[in-house]
Amino acid sequence: MEYKLLTPGPLTTTATVKQAMLTDHCTWDQEYKTITQEIRQKLLVLAGVSEQEYTTVLMQGSGSFGVEAVLSSMIKPTDHLLICANGAYGQRIVAMSERYQLNYTVYEVAENAIPLAADIAKLIEANPTITVLAMVHSETTSGILNDLTEIAQLAKEQQLLFIVDAMSSLGGIPIDVSGLEIDFLISSSNKCIQGVPGFSFVIAKRKELEQRQTFARTLSLDLYDQYKVMEKDGKWRFTSPTHTVLAFYQALIELEEEGGIHQRYVRYLTNNRLLRQKMSEIGYRPFIKEHQGPFITSFYYPKRGNFKFDHFYAFLKEHGFVIYPGKISSQECFRIGNIGEIYPEDIDRLVEVIEHYSEVAYVS
């Protein structure tokens, strides 16, 4: 049964991205190492940063491994982190900080609201030892898009190291990485760049990487070590996900062919607006009222009858779509992603299926 993934990643990829994985590469192979170097280079271009100031470090594992690489190897014992958390991914940064016993303070925000620079300024005033600010850009828990601009400005004024989990946003919305002076931006292969799962990457300010090279608490996640080895000739330190790397390279080319990040953003935004409009027409209400991002939307369970997610999920899958369960802590929701190789006609068809479900399969 063929179906499309309407999830936050892994997501639906093109046939050509999947075909790119049909070659077996040796990790020592020069051609393969060159592909790694080109990927690193292309990511800098996508982020709009210079090679003098920034570098890209690829890291085996899912997105969380990239976040953990930054937290476990780039934080000095004397640092004090302020972590903004308005969802599960902000809380994951907290959990990692706890695991490494970092000195941290949590700025907790409701899941339907965004962190505010004014609140952060107060927290910094109350905790003058704070040296690092960490936040999520697109909080996939709810689909809310946090605003980086004012917070970045504050981080700059206060000379804080600025860490951004841009996992589900990089490639799908323009981010002015150097203008915002982000020191470490983390994303992964299977989100808006539309590759397959297998590695994460960090767009890092070289100066900070160099200055923080001796603080790694693990060997495998040592971001500086990985950088030093990769910088020589594109060799990853340990076995890399070779097929995923080839798929990612192809995905980057296809992003360029689509017209770059802005064009992809327009497509995602169009999908998302259409989804929310059509869902509202058939009575589904979104959890996020303000600052809804263009990637994924949380919808409340319908009020009437005894809605069962598993039943709904199975019906949609049978009709060609896979959606995601909710992740909001206090409300019953499901989530529909509109990223990946997804177009307005897919959204039209999905909403027809959901409408059909409400009419025939849904026992009220």
Ligand SMILES: *Cc1c(COP(=O)(O)O)cnc(C)c1O
């Ligand atoms: C996907 C995602 C991650 C990483 O999750 P993994 O399951 O480790 O890939 C981290 N942060 C955000 C905001 C995400 O959307």
